[in-house]
Amino acid sequence: MIEDTALPAELEMLMDVIRRRRSIHQDQLSPEPIPMEYIQWMLEAANYAPTHGLTEPWRFTVFSGEARRALGEAFAQSYRLAFTGEAFQESAWIAQKERVWKAPVWISIGVRIGTHPKIPEWEEIAAVACAVQNAHLVAASLGLGAFWTSGLPVRHENTARFVGLEPPDKLLGFLYVGRPAIPWPKARRKPWEEKVVWRE
Ligand SMILES: Cc1cc2nc3c(=O)[nH]c(=O)nc-3n(C[C@H](O)[C@H](O)[C@H](O)COP(=O)(O)O)c2cc1C
Numbered sequence: 001m002i003e004d005t006a007l008p009a010e011l012e013m014l015m016d017v018i019r020r021r022r023s024i025h026q027d028q029l030s031p032e033p034i035p036m037e038y039i040q041w042m043l044e045a046a047n048y049a050p051t052h053g054l055t056e057p058w059r060f061t062v063f064s065g066e067a068r069r070a071l072g073e074a075f076a077q078s079y080r081l082a083f084t085g086e087a088f089q090e091s092a093w094i095a096q097k098e099r100v101w102k103a104p105v106w107i108s109i110g111v112r113i114g115t116h117p118k119i120p121e122w123e124e125i126a127a128v129a130c131a132v133q134n135a136h137l138v139a140a141s142l143g144l145g146a147f148w149t150s151g152l153p154v155r156h157e158n159t160a161r162f163v164g165l166e167p168p169d170k171l172l173g174f175l176y177v178g179r180p181a182i183p184w185p186k187a188r189r190k191p192w193e194e195k196v197v198w199r200e
Pocket of ligand 1: 022
């Protein structure tokens with residue numbers, strides 16, 4: 001059990017960033033550009049994620065500026081492929097095309113599958129999720145909001161191909177990043193003690 005004594009300064013800082021990290025929705029971000037150096041810090045942090053067999057399965061493509069136009073087109077095309085007939089809604093199709101302008105940077109989250117014969121797919125996906133969390137924590141430490149979006153159009157195989165992923169590799173969605181246009185949101189979590197059983 002943790003003794004109730006003063007915490008090391010490093011742990012205080014780490015816990016502060018972990019508690020502060022927030023998913024901030026595209027509608028609550030400023031579309032203004034952010035320094036690409038910030039994105040480099042995020043991606044370097046991602047690269048230190050744990051990885052079984054050192055497969056380092058995370059693959060990212062970073063979209064900013066005008067490159068977002070083609071990305072929006074790809075989302076819209078994927079929406080059209082995924083939602084046909086009655087399910088297709090013109091307004092949702094347009095929203096897929098336009099959403100890219102709401103955040104200055106969009107990072108595709110790809111996973112390389114099958115590079116190691118003994119490592120199952122779920123472990124590669126778990127490693128990528130750890131990488132995304134590292135990047136998200138760095139974003140929070142820089143005062144940036146980020147959001148992992150994983151709806152069908154943003155992880156569709158058409159979008160995967162657009163970002164340069166070929167099967168069996170997969171697209172797990174996008175992490176978009178920007179400065180928040182709202183006061184920093186509060187975390188919503190039930191106490192961690194409710195999810196832990198101690199057997200001593
Ligand atoms: C793998 C993954 C996929 C997610 N996909 C979506 C999504 O498609 N739409 C959404 O609203 N939130 C998505 N989220 C973000 C959650 O909504 C968010 O983490 C949750 O609301 C808690 O907020 P917090 O991250 O600020 O603590 C995703 C989170 C993860 C880890």
